[in-house]
Amino acid sequence: MENNSGKTALITGASSGIGYELTKLFAKDGHNVVMVAHHDDKLQQAAQQIKTEFPLIRVETVSIDLSKDGSADRLYSIVQDRGIQIEYLVNNAGFGEKGQFLETDLDKEIAMIHLNTITVLTLTKRYLREMINRGSGRILQVSSVAAFLPHPLLAVYAGTKSFVKSFSESLQDEIKEHKNVTITVLCPPPTETNFFEVAHMENSKVVNSPQVQDADEVARGGYDGMMNGDARVLPTLVAKMYAAQGITLPDSINAAIVHSQLEDIKK
Amino acid sequence: MENKTSTALITGASSGIGLELARCFARDGHNLIMVAHYRGKLQEAAEKLHKEFPGIRVETIALDLSKDHAPEKLYKEVQHRGLQVDFLVNNAGFGEYGPFYKSDLQKELAMIHLNVIAHVHLTKLYLPEMISRNAGKILQVGSVASFMPAPLQSVYGATKAFVLSFGEALQEELKGTKVTVSLLFPPATDTNFFNVAGAQDTVLANGNLATAKEVAESGYKGFMKGQARIVPTLKGKIEVIQSNILPDAALAKAMKKQSEEIKSKKTATKKAATTEAPATTSSETETPKKRTTKTAKAKTTETATPVTETAPNKKGAKKTT
């Protein structure tokens, strides 16, 4: 087992799925972790597992609903108050909602925009400034392969993930001179997590296909890419194929293909 | 049928591309609901159009669309006036220039509220009506920046990437209906935009700009035909084609060059020219900086409520599964 590195990673959405797997990878390398999620029970349980498995690192938790106005800044000051310096920021918390835009719930979509874009932006603003002043730090932004192709039935969700990709790629260029500060965009393919249930897409064709990848593999790709300072990570062959499809086919054709993949399987 | 006295609701109709779009609708005999933030400027623009086209009905509604619930207020006001919206133009938007780790967060949050949330919200409000009439058209204003990273305008570019992805998903969802969604992607255009964004001195603002009129004319034509994607001017078309060919990192580098400040005498002249052009009313005399700070401040005090409402919804939904 490694010694404690003395460095700390803040991971949003650390209580399940990709975020939990990322947390494990940080812990395994001896980094302290600040695990953030909405539901406290689930978060405490996840934190307990990490503590048991990796007793040498420090595990902090903050349970907070990051889809609320001002919540990202509240998280920032909580972490500051605890005197923790963040070397690695992972903007991972996010959710989707499947359905025709005509019928989907606006309030839920606005909360999604808050979590998936405003919180990502705000945490990046706060920590990037610190990292640049300090001259070191790494940020991992969790986007999606949905940033490469229009996603009918996930119209707002894919919009938010396109936002994250564009935003982060702009930043990569802006901070080029700061060699020891990096931003990596992780674009997961469909991944076996709680995501499908939250988004009500358990019956979608794509979710019931071999395209679905394992969260640990996706997290591993993201973690290595981040530590390497890579600009973009497309973990697994499936992710690479999505991106290639997005780049080569016209958007209207991609939209039709994605549409059919997101439709429910016929019973 | 749509050629006869239909009504167009245009956000950001008081200047730039929105004003020129309003003129196109008016010229074809459509009634207008002109929406913008500053009342004086809006009123003046409306009066001008009304004089030019006395045969049409021109309504104005002044409100800050970057505030929570503003789209709902707008919707109710339109209903209250007994108007049916046949054409919805989501055009209001602004940018902010500067390296992200230094730029103003409040202004950027107001930008997301306007360019993304109000955009989605108004679409949500008007789409069902259009679907039930099986008639209607929506124009979403993106930007060539929808297609590529935009260093020094990172948040703005991201909001416009959202508009592209969201709009194209909608187009697919609406196949088989007579309701169309068109996406307009203006290239750099000579409007108040650069002043508001604090980008007057950039290479882009001082380069080869399209006119608002040519952008609006081509947008309007494509919109009426129900065209999916409208990229006005040859320069715009070339930029979009480049975005398909070049890797994002190369595009980002090229975009950053455009967003860098020029350091020549040309700056001063251009600056004077841009501030002069649209400045005619009292509300316009406020500097863009002042205006947007106002927007942002007002925003922060009001935004708390709706998000609170949404939270139980989402979590409730989660628990039931």
Ligand SMILES: NC(=O)c1ccc[n+]([C@@H]2O[C@H](COP(=O)([O-])OP(=O)(O)OC[C@H]3O[C@@H](n4cnc5c(N)ncnc54)[C@H](OP(=O)(O)O)[C@@H]3O)[C@@H](O)[C@H]2O)c1
């Ligand atoms: N799974 C996929 O197919 C897929 C594909 C591409 C991209 N992604 C992205 O990957 C990221 C992680 O998702 P996942 O697949 O691992 O899903 P997940 O298993 O549902 O995990 C989501 C995590 O985010 C947290 N979270 C959700 N809403 C929150 C809120 N309002 N405030 C604070 N925390 C919140 C959750 O905590 P609570 O349970 O407490 O809310 C949970 O820890 C997301 O950004 C997602 O968009 C997923």
Ligand SMILES: NC(=O)c1ccc[n+]([C@@H]2O[C@H](COP(=O)([O-])OP(=O)(O)OC[C@H]3O[C@@H](n4cnc5c(N)ncnc54)[C@H](OP(=O)(O)O)[C@@H]3O)[C@@H](O)[C@H]2O)c1
């Ligand atoms: N100019 C360009 O180079 C360019 C390029 C690509 C895309 N675009 C897009 O084109 C659209 C129109 O911009 P423009 O170039 O015509 O700029 P503009 O001359 O600054 O016009 C913007 C319009 O939006 C309104 N507006 C701004 N903030 C508002 C708010 N909070 N609430 C309600 N209305 C608001 C403005 O009214 P007030 O003055 O009352 O605020 C004005 O009528 C924007 O979406 C912009 O992103 C512009």
